[in-house]
Amino acid sequence: MSSGLKRDRRILAGLATAIGMIPFLINNPYYLTVLNLSALNILTVCGLTLLIGYAGQISLGHAGFWALGAYGSALLSLKTGLNPWLTTALALGFTLAVSAGMGFTVLRLKGNYLVMATLAFNLAVYFFLVEAEELTGGPPGLPGIPPYTLGSLAFVTDLAAYYLIWPVVLITLFLTFNLVHSGEGRALRALASGEIAAACLGINPRRYKVLAFVLSAAYASLAGSLYAHYFSFISPKTFDIFFSVELVAMCLFGGKGSLWGAVLGAGLLTPLPHFLSIFDEYRDLIYGGLLMGVLIFFPDGLSGLMRKLYGRKAP
Amino acid sequence: MAEKRPKILKVENLSKNFGGVQALRGVSLNLRAGEILGLIGPNGAGKTTLINIVSGVVREDAGTIFFEEHLLNELSPWQRAALGLARTFQHIQIFAGLTVLENVMCGAHRLRKTGFWETFLRLPRAVAEEDECRRQALSILSELGLADKANLPAENLPYGEQKKVVIARALASRPRAILLDEPAGGLNEKETEELGEIILRLREKGLAILLVEHDLNLVMRICERVVVLNQGEVIAEGPPCEIQNDPRVLEAYLGK
Amino acid sequence: MSESSLFLQFLFSGLTAGAIYALVALGFCVVENSLRIVNFAQGDFLTLGGFFMTTFLLSLKIPWPLAALCSILAVGLCGYLLERIALRSAKTHDPLTLIFITIGASIFIRGLIKLFWGKNPRIFPPLITGEPIRLLGASLTRESLLILAVGFFCVTILHLFYRVSRSGKALRAVAYSPRAAALIGLPVGFLNSVSFFLAGALGAVAGLLIVPVTGVSFDTGVILGLKGYAASVLGGYGSFPGAIAGGLLLGVMEALVAGFISSGFRDVFAFALLFCVLAIKPSGLFGTHEEERV
The missing domain is CATH 3.40.50.300 (P-loop containing nucleotide triphosphate hydrolases)
Structure with a gap:
């Protein structure tokens, strides 16, 4: 086993232990809600790190995939009465199909054109959710989404949801670490570093770009489904492009070169606005200023900074 | 003849x-x-x-x-x-951000038999393949006298050694x-x-x-x-x- | 109103909105033609322009031509400061990181606006007044005419500036290769600042034109910035004629979809169409395809 994977697994084990204990120390449900949101964002940003940091592609449309996961699973379970676990899987399958189709058409684009195409996807999904009121409930949203259940246990409370969402996120992180410490992860990074040189080693650029895109869309869809069945209410506002932008901001803030960057970025930036709400007037100033400051002085994000401080090489 | x-x-x-x-x-x-x-x-x-x-x-x-x-x-x-059919480039094209060893292991890409799921779940076949790939890459590096540089970031090597690394990378594809x-x-x-x-x-x-x-x-x-x-x-x-x-x-x- | 004059009416309103998009798109182009990044604070320049104008015109009672000039210069200065303080200090050349610095700046600017001008929308009276002009059963307001005229004036000036003047050529050299430009002694940093000044000034111009019609609040620039970005991508990112064509096309398309199909689905269609254009022609209408060098 490579030393990098061993180290990451050790840190992950530490994180899992800490996560498991937090509810014993904090029982304020509001904090748990924020932690749950952080977990969902970590899941999504983890996928985005694969796409942006590893495969070198950009997307400002991942809130659209959240929406597919959230609305897909919510609507299916509401209209057909199917079990939320099953509808989550179906929504995931749907997202996989959509993102694969998009991957093959859109990832031919470069730079601005790719940014715009993914933005356009997000906007089209958003406006569809707003306008197709009969199906989606329109701007007021979609209430009464059934929760996940396991036997007689329904994951309704923040605490129950906490012990559902975090394990899913940690397991996904575990698997993603497997991936980045393998030939697949290396191929992705080679691709981001030099597409032509990578192709001349037999790495199929199209396959890996689409793989990263589809995987990141799947993570976002999963996060969206978990979100919908946890809050039991969704509205289009959650899935606008600003959320997409925020997700990429988390990715860069934490450092796109490492999955730990995703954990740091989403783990710190998700609670920040909630925390800053006490300085309501200055919220945007602080958030914007902080984002600028970190990116100006530490372009590799927080994980890059930590790597420098500890002189270690993160994956 | x-x-x-x-x-x-x-x-x-x-x-x-x-x-x-x-x-x-x-x-x-x-x-x-x-x-x-x-x-x-x-x-x-x-x-x-x-x-x-x-x-x-x-x-x-x-x-x-x-x-x-x-x-x-x-x-x-x-x-x-x-x-x-392998090639190298006039302007090196080393993969920055990867170590020397990882650069060479990238070369073995065409020999990989495990796909996405096997590596994602880290099934035994993927582990074995990864170990074999690392072993091969190290042996190529030591043949070219670069074994002690294996874990350094490739872009930090001097020019002459980078040129060797890309040859090693091409060779890793056998x-x-x-x-x-x-x-x-x-x-x-x-x-x-x-x-x-x-x-x-x-x-x-x-x-x-x-x-x-x-x-x-x-x-x-x-x-x-x-x-x-x-x-x-x-x-x-x-x-x-x-x-x-x-x-x-x-x-x-x-x-x- | 007959079908054809209805069409003409939609066309007029589409062209007016399109001219605003085009002006915002030009701001994106100017930056693309030196620093080669997307400046997502472009929309906020528009908002700033509107707010400065309300202050100069209504609070300080400066006559409007002078107030307009002051607003344009003030926003230009903001653009200059953004490049000089934030972007030039960045310790990276990674475009995505630089782009997100401008996104941080955009959030920051909105915070400043909320702090100085509050959250309530403001408006100032139109710069020119008069009866709308009737044309084949449709009417065109004087303001729309002004917007169109200023839009074309700006693109002509910019086009001449970049193609003919020495400074314009220098800017293009910087876009083509910053290192080579520095080697032949061009002041690359200064030229980048100039292009941000221009981007700010263009944003302010768009703000001056649109605010009397729609009013301005701290987030006015967000959606307009996005539309301007879409317009410049549609036209071919970085091309001045492309920005104008993309802006007008987007405006007209929206107006026609809103008028004849459904106003609610306007944006779905607009962005779905944009998506299709990119799928068919990956570098926009006027974009040049660049082959990657080995």
Whole structure:
């Protein structure tokens, strides 16, 4: 086993232990809600790190995939009465199909054109959710989404949801670490570093770009489904492009070169606005200023900074 | 004799026009299994264009390329590489952000048999393959004297060593033919000497090597056959000793 | 109103909105033609322009031509400061990181606006007044005419500036290769600042034109910035004629979809169409395809 994977697994084990204990120390449900949101964002940003940091592609449309996961699973379970676990899987399958189709058409684009195409996807999904009121409930949203259940246990409370969402996120992180410490992860990074040189080693650029895109869309869809069945209410506002932008901001803030960057970025930036709400007037100033400051002085994000401080090489 | 060896790479009548500049006009050449073929010519003769076309990075206007029994013309670069045709670049193209070892392991990409799910779930076959890949990469690195640098970020190595790393990377794919684009460019005398030894050792392993090079001493020393390009045309072909005294070659290099 | 004059009416309103998009798109182009990044604070320049104008015109009672000039210069200065302080200090050349610095700046600017001008929308009276012009049964307001005229004036000036003047050529050289430009002695940093100044000024001009029609609040620039970005991508990112064509096309398309199909689905269609254009022509209508060098 490579030393990098061993180290990451050790840190992950530490994180899992800490996560498991937090509810014993904090029982304020509001904090748990924020932690749950952080977990969902970590899941999504983890996928985005694969796409942006590893495969070198950009997307400002991942809130659209959240929406597919959230609305897909919510609507299916509401209209057909199917079990939320099953509808989550179906929504995931749907997202996989959509993102694969998009991957093959859109990832031919470069730079601005790719940014715009993914933005356009997000906007089209958003406006569809707003306008197709009969199906989606329109701007007021979609209430009464059934929760996940396991036997007689329904994951309704923040605490129950906490012990559902975090394990899913940690397991996904575990698997993603497997991936980045393998030939697949290396191929992705080679691709981001030099597409032509990578192709001349037999790495199929199209396959890996689409793989990263589809995987990141799947993570976002999963996060969206978990979100919908946890809050039991969704509205289009959650899935606008600003959320997409925020997700990429988390990715860069934490450092796109490492999955730990995703954990740091989403783990710190998700609670920040909630925390800053006490300085309501200055919220945007602080958030914007902080984002600028970190990116100006530490372009590799927080994980890059930590790597420098500890002189270690993160994956 | 040498001519009995099978032709591994056949380039026929290759032409390429870059917006009015005829970079190649009807170039044909053959690379035989286990030989070192030198490709020389003054700047702008079309040497790199030829390598770019053979590896699929640039599309030809006319002509055919066969690698073993495969017609390459319609294949993407990665498909050509997957068949066992490796190349290096004049401008190195090392993967920054990866270690030396990881760079070399990338080379073994075409040999991988495990797919996404096996690596994602880290099934035993993927673990075994990864270990084997690392072992092979380390052995190539130690052969080139770079074993102690394996875990350094590749972009931090000095230029000469980076040039070796990309050769190691190409070798990790266990190619049957390799196209080297000016491997000695920017190297000092000692490094060039060492490079010559490395290339000779590769031939002993049965690799076919197309060597594009400006360092004529190196070419004359290690190549069995040399093809001379000038202004997109083959002007001479033969063993080094004949080429050295060919008036057309002297004219191309020195002018009339 | 007859079908054809209805069509003309939609066309007029589409062209007016399109001219605003085009002006915003020009701001994106100017930056693309030196620093080669997307400046997502472009929309906020528009908002700033509107707010400065309300202050100069209504609070300080400066006559409007002078107030307009002051607003344009003030926003230009903001653009200059953004490049000089934030972007030039960045320790990276990674475009995505630089782009997100401008996104941070955009959030920051909105915070400043909320702090100085509050959250309530403001408006100032139109710069020119008069009866709308009737044309084949449709009417065109004087303001629309002004917007169109200023839009074309700006693109002509910019086009001439970049193609003919020395500074314009220098800017293009910087876009083509910053290192080569520095080697031949061009003041690359200064030229980048100039292009941000221009981007700010263009944003302000768009703000001055649109605010009398729609009013301005701290987030006015967000959606307009996005539309301007879409317009410049549609036209071919970085091309001035492309920005104008893309802006007008987007505006007209929206107006026609809103008028004849459904106003609610306007944006779905607009962005779905944009998506299709990119799928068919990956570098926009006027974009040039660049081959990657090996």
